[in-house]
Amino acid sequence: MSLLEDIFVPARAPFSKILKAGQVMRIIDLESQQAVDALFYNAHDFGERYSAQDTLAAQAAAQKPFYLETGSVLLSNEGRAMVTLVADTCGYHDTCAGACSCESNTVRFGHETRFMHACRENFLAELQKYGLGKRDLVSNVNFFMNVPIRPNGELTVDDGVSKPGGYVDLRAEMDVLVLISNCPQVNNPCNGFNPTPIRIIISE
Ligand SMILES: [Zn+2]
16 A cells, blocks of 8 residues: 555544545544544546445345444445445444534524534535535435434434544545545534544555
8 A cells, every 4th residue: 555645634624535446545533532524426426426325225234233334335326336444443433413514503402503613514615616515415424423322212422432543444436525524513422522633544
């Protein structure tokens, strides 16, 4: 493997990158418990994009869990492999809970949170660089985010379980645009109430 890029993404910031098929992106949770929201688009046809529904349906059919782990294949809305999780130190990545937004913050945490920065704003700021907008936002992956299902069926955002320096390796299975929001949420424990920087290493 040869190193192509080593990138520091500040706390709360967005980031995006087009990976060529076969390249590997390592996302490193530098200080622990940092949720990293991500979306994926076919670099040659943005109409083909990550599908949480197809990905989880395929995992269920294979008797795999409802969260993402090493070996999980992220599928597009056309059923094709976009990215594979080829290595992981965390063991648990959510794709059910979605991204935080100003709108959902007001519903969940009170109207005074209306003007706090959120992942949806990060995604929109980064999407416009590619001529994309609100209609292109779909259900995302939350790397390092812990969302267990309680025995009563309730879905909860719980304390993150990833350790300092924890990482996940994503291998591109097609040329793929990766969109990231280093989650700025401070109203629930998805970031340990303290958003922190991440590091991204791209190699091939
Ligand atoms: Zn967020």
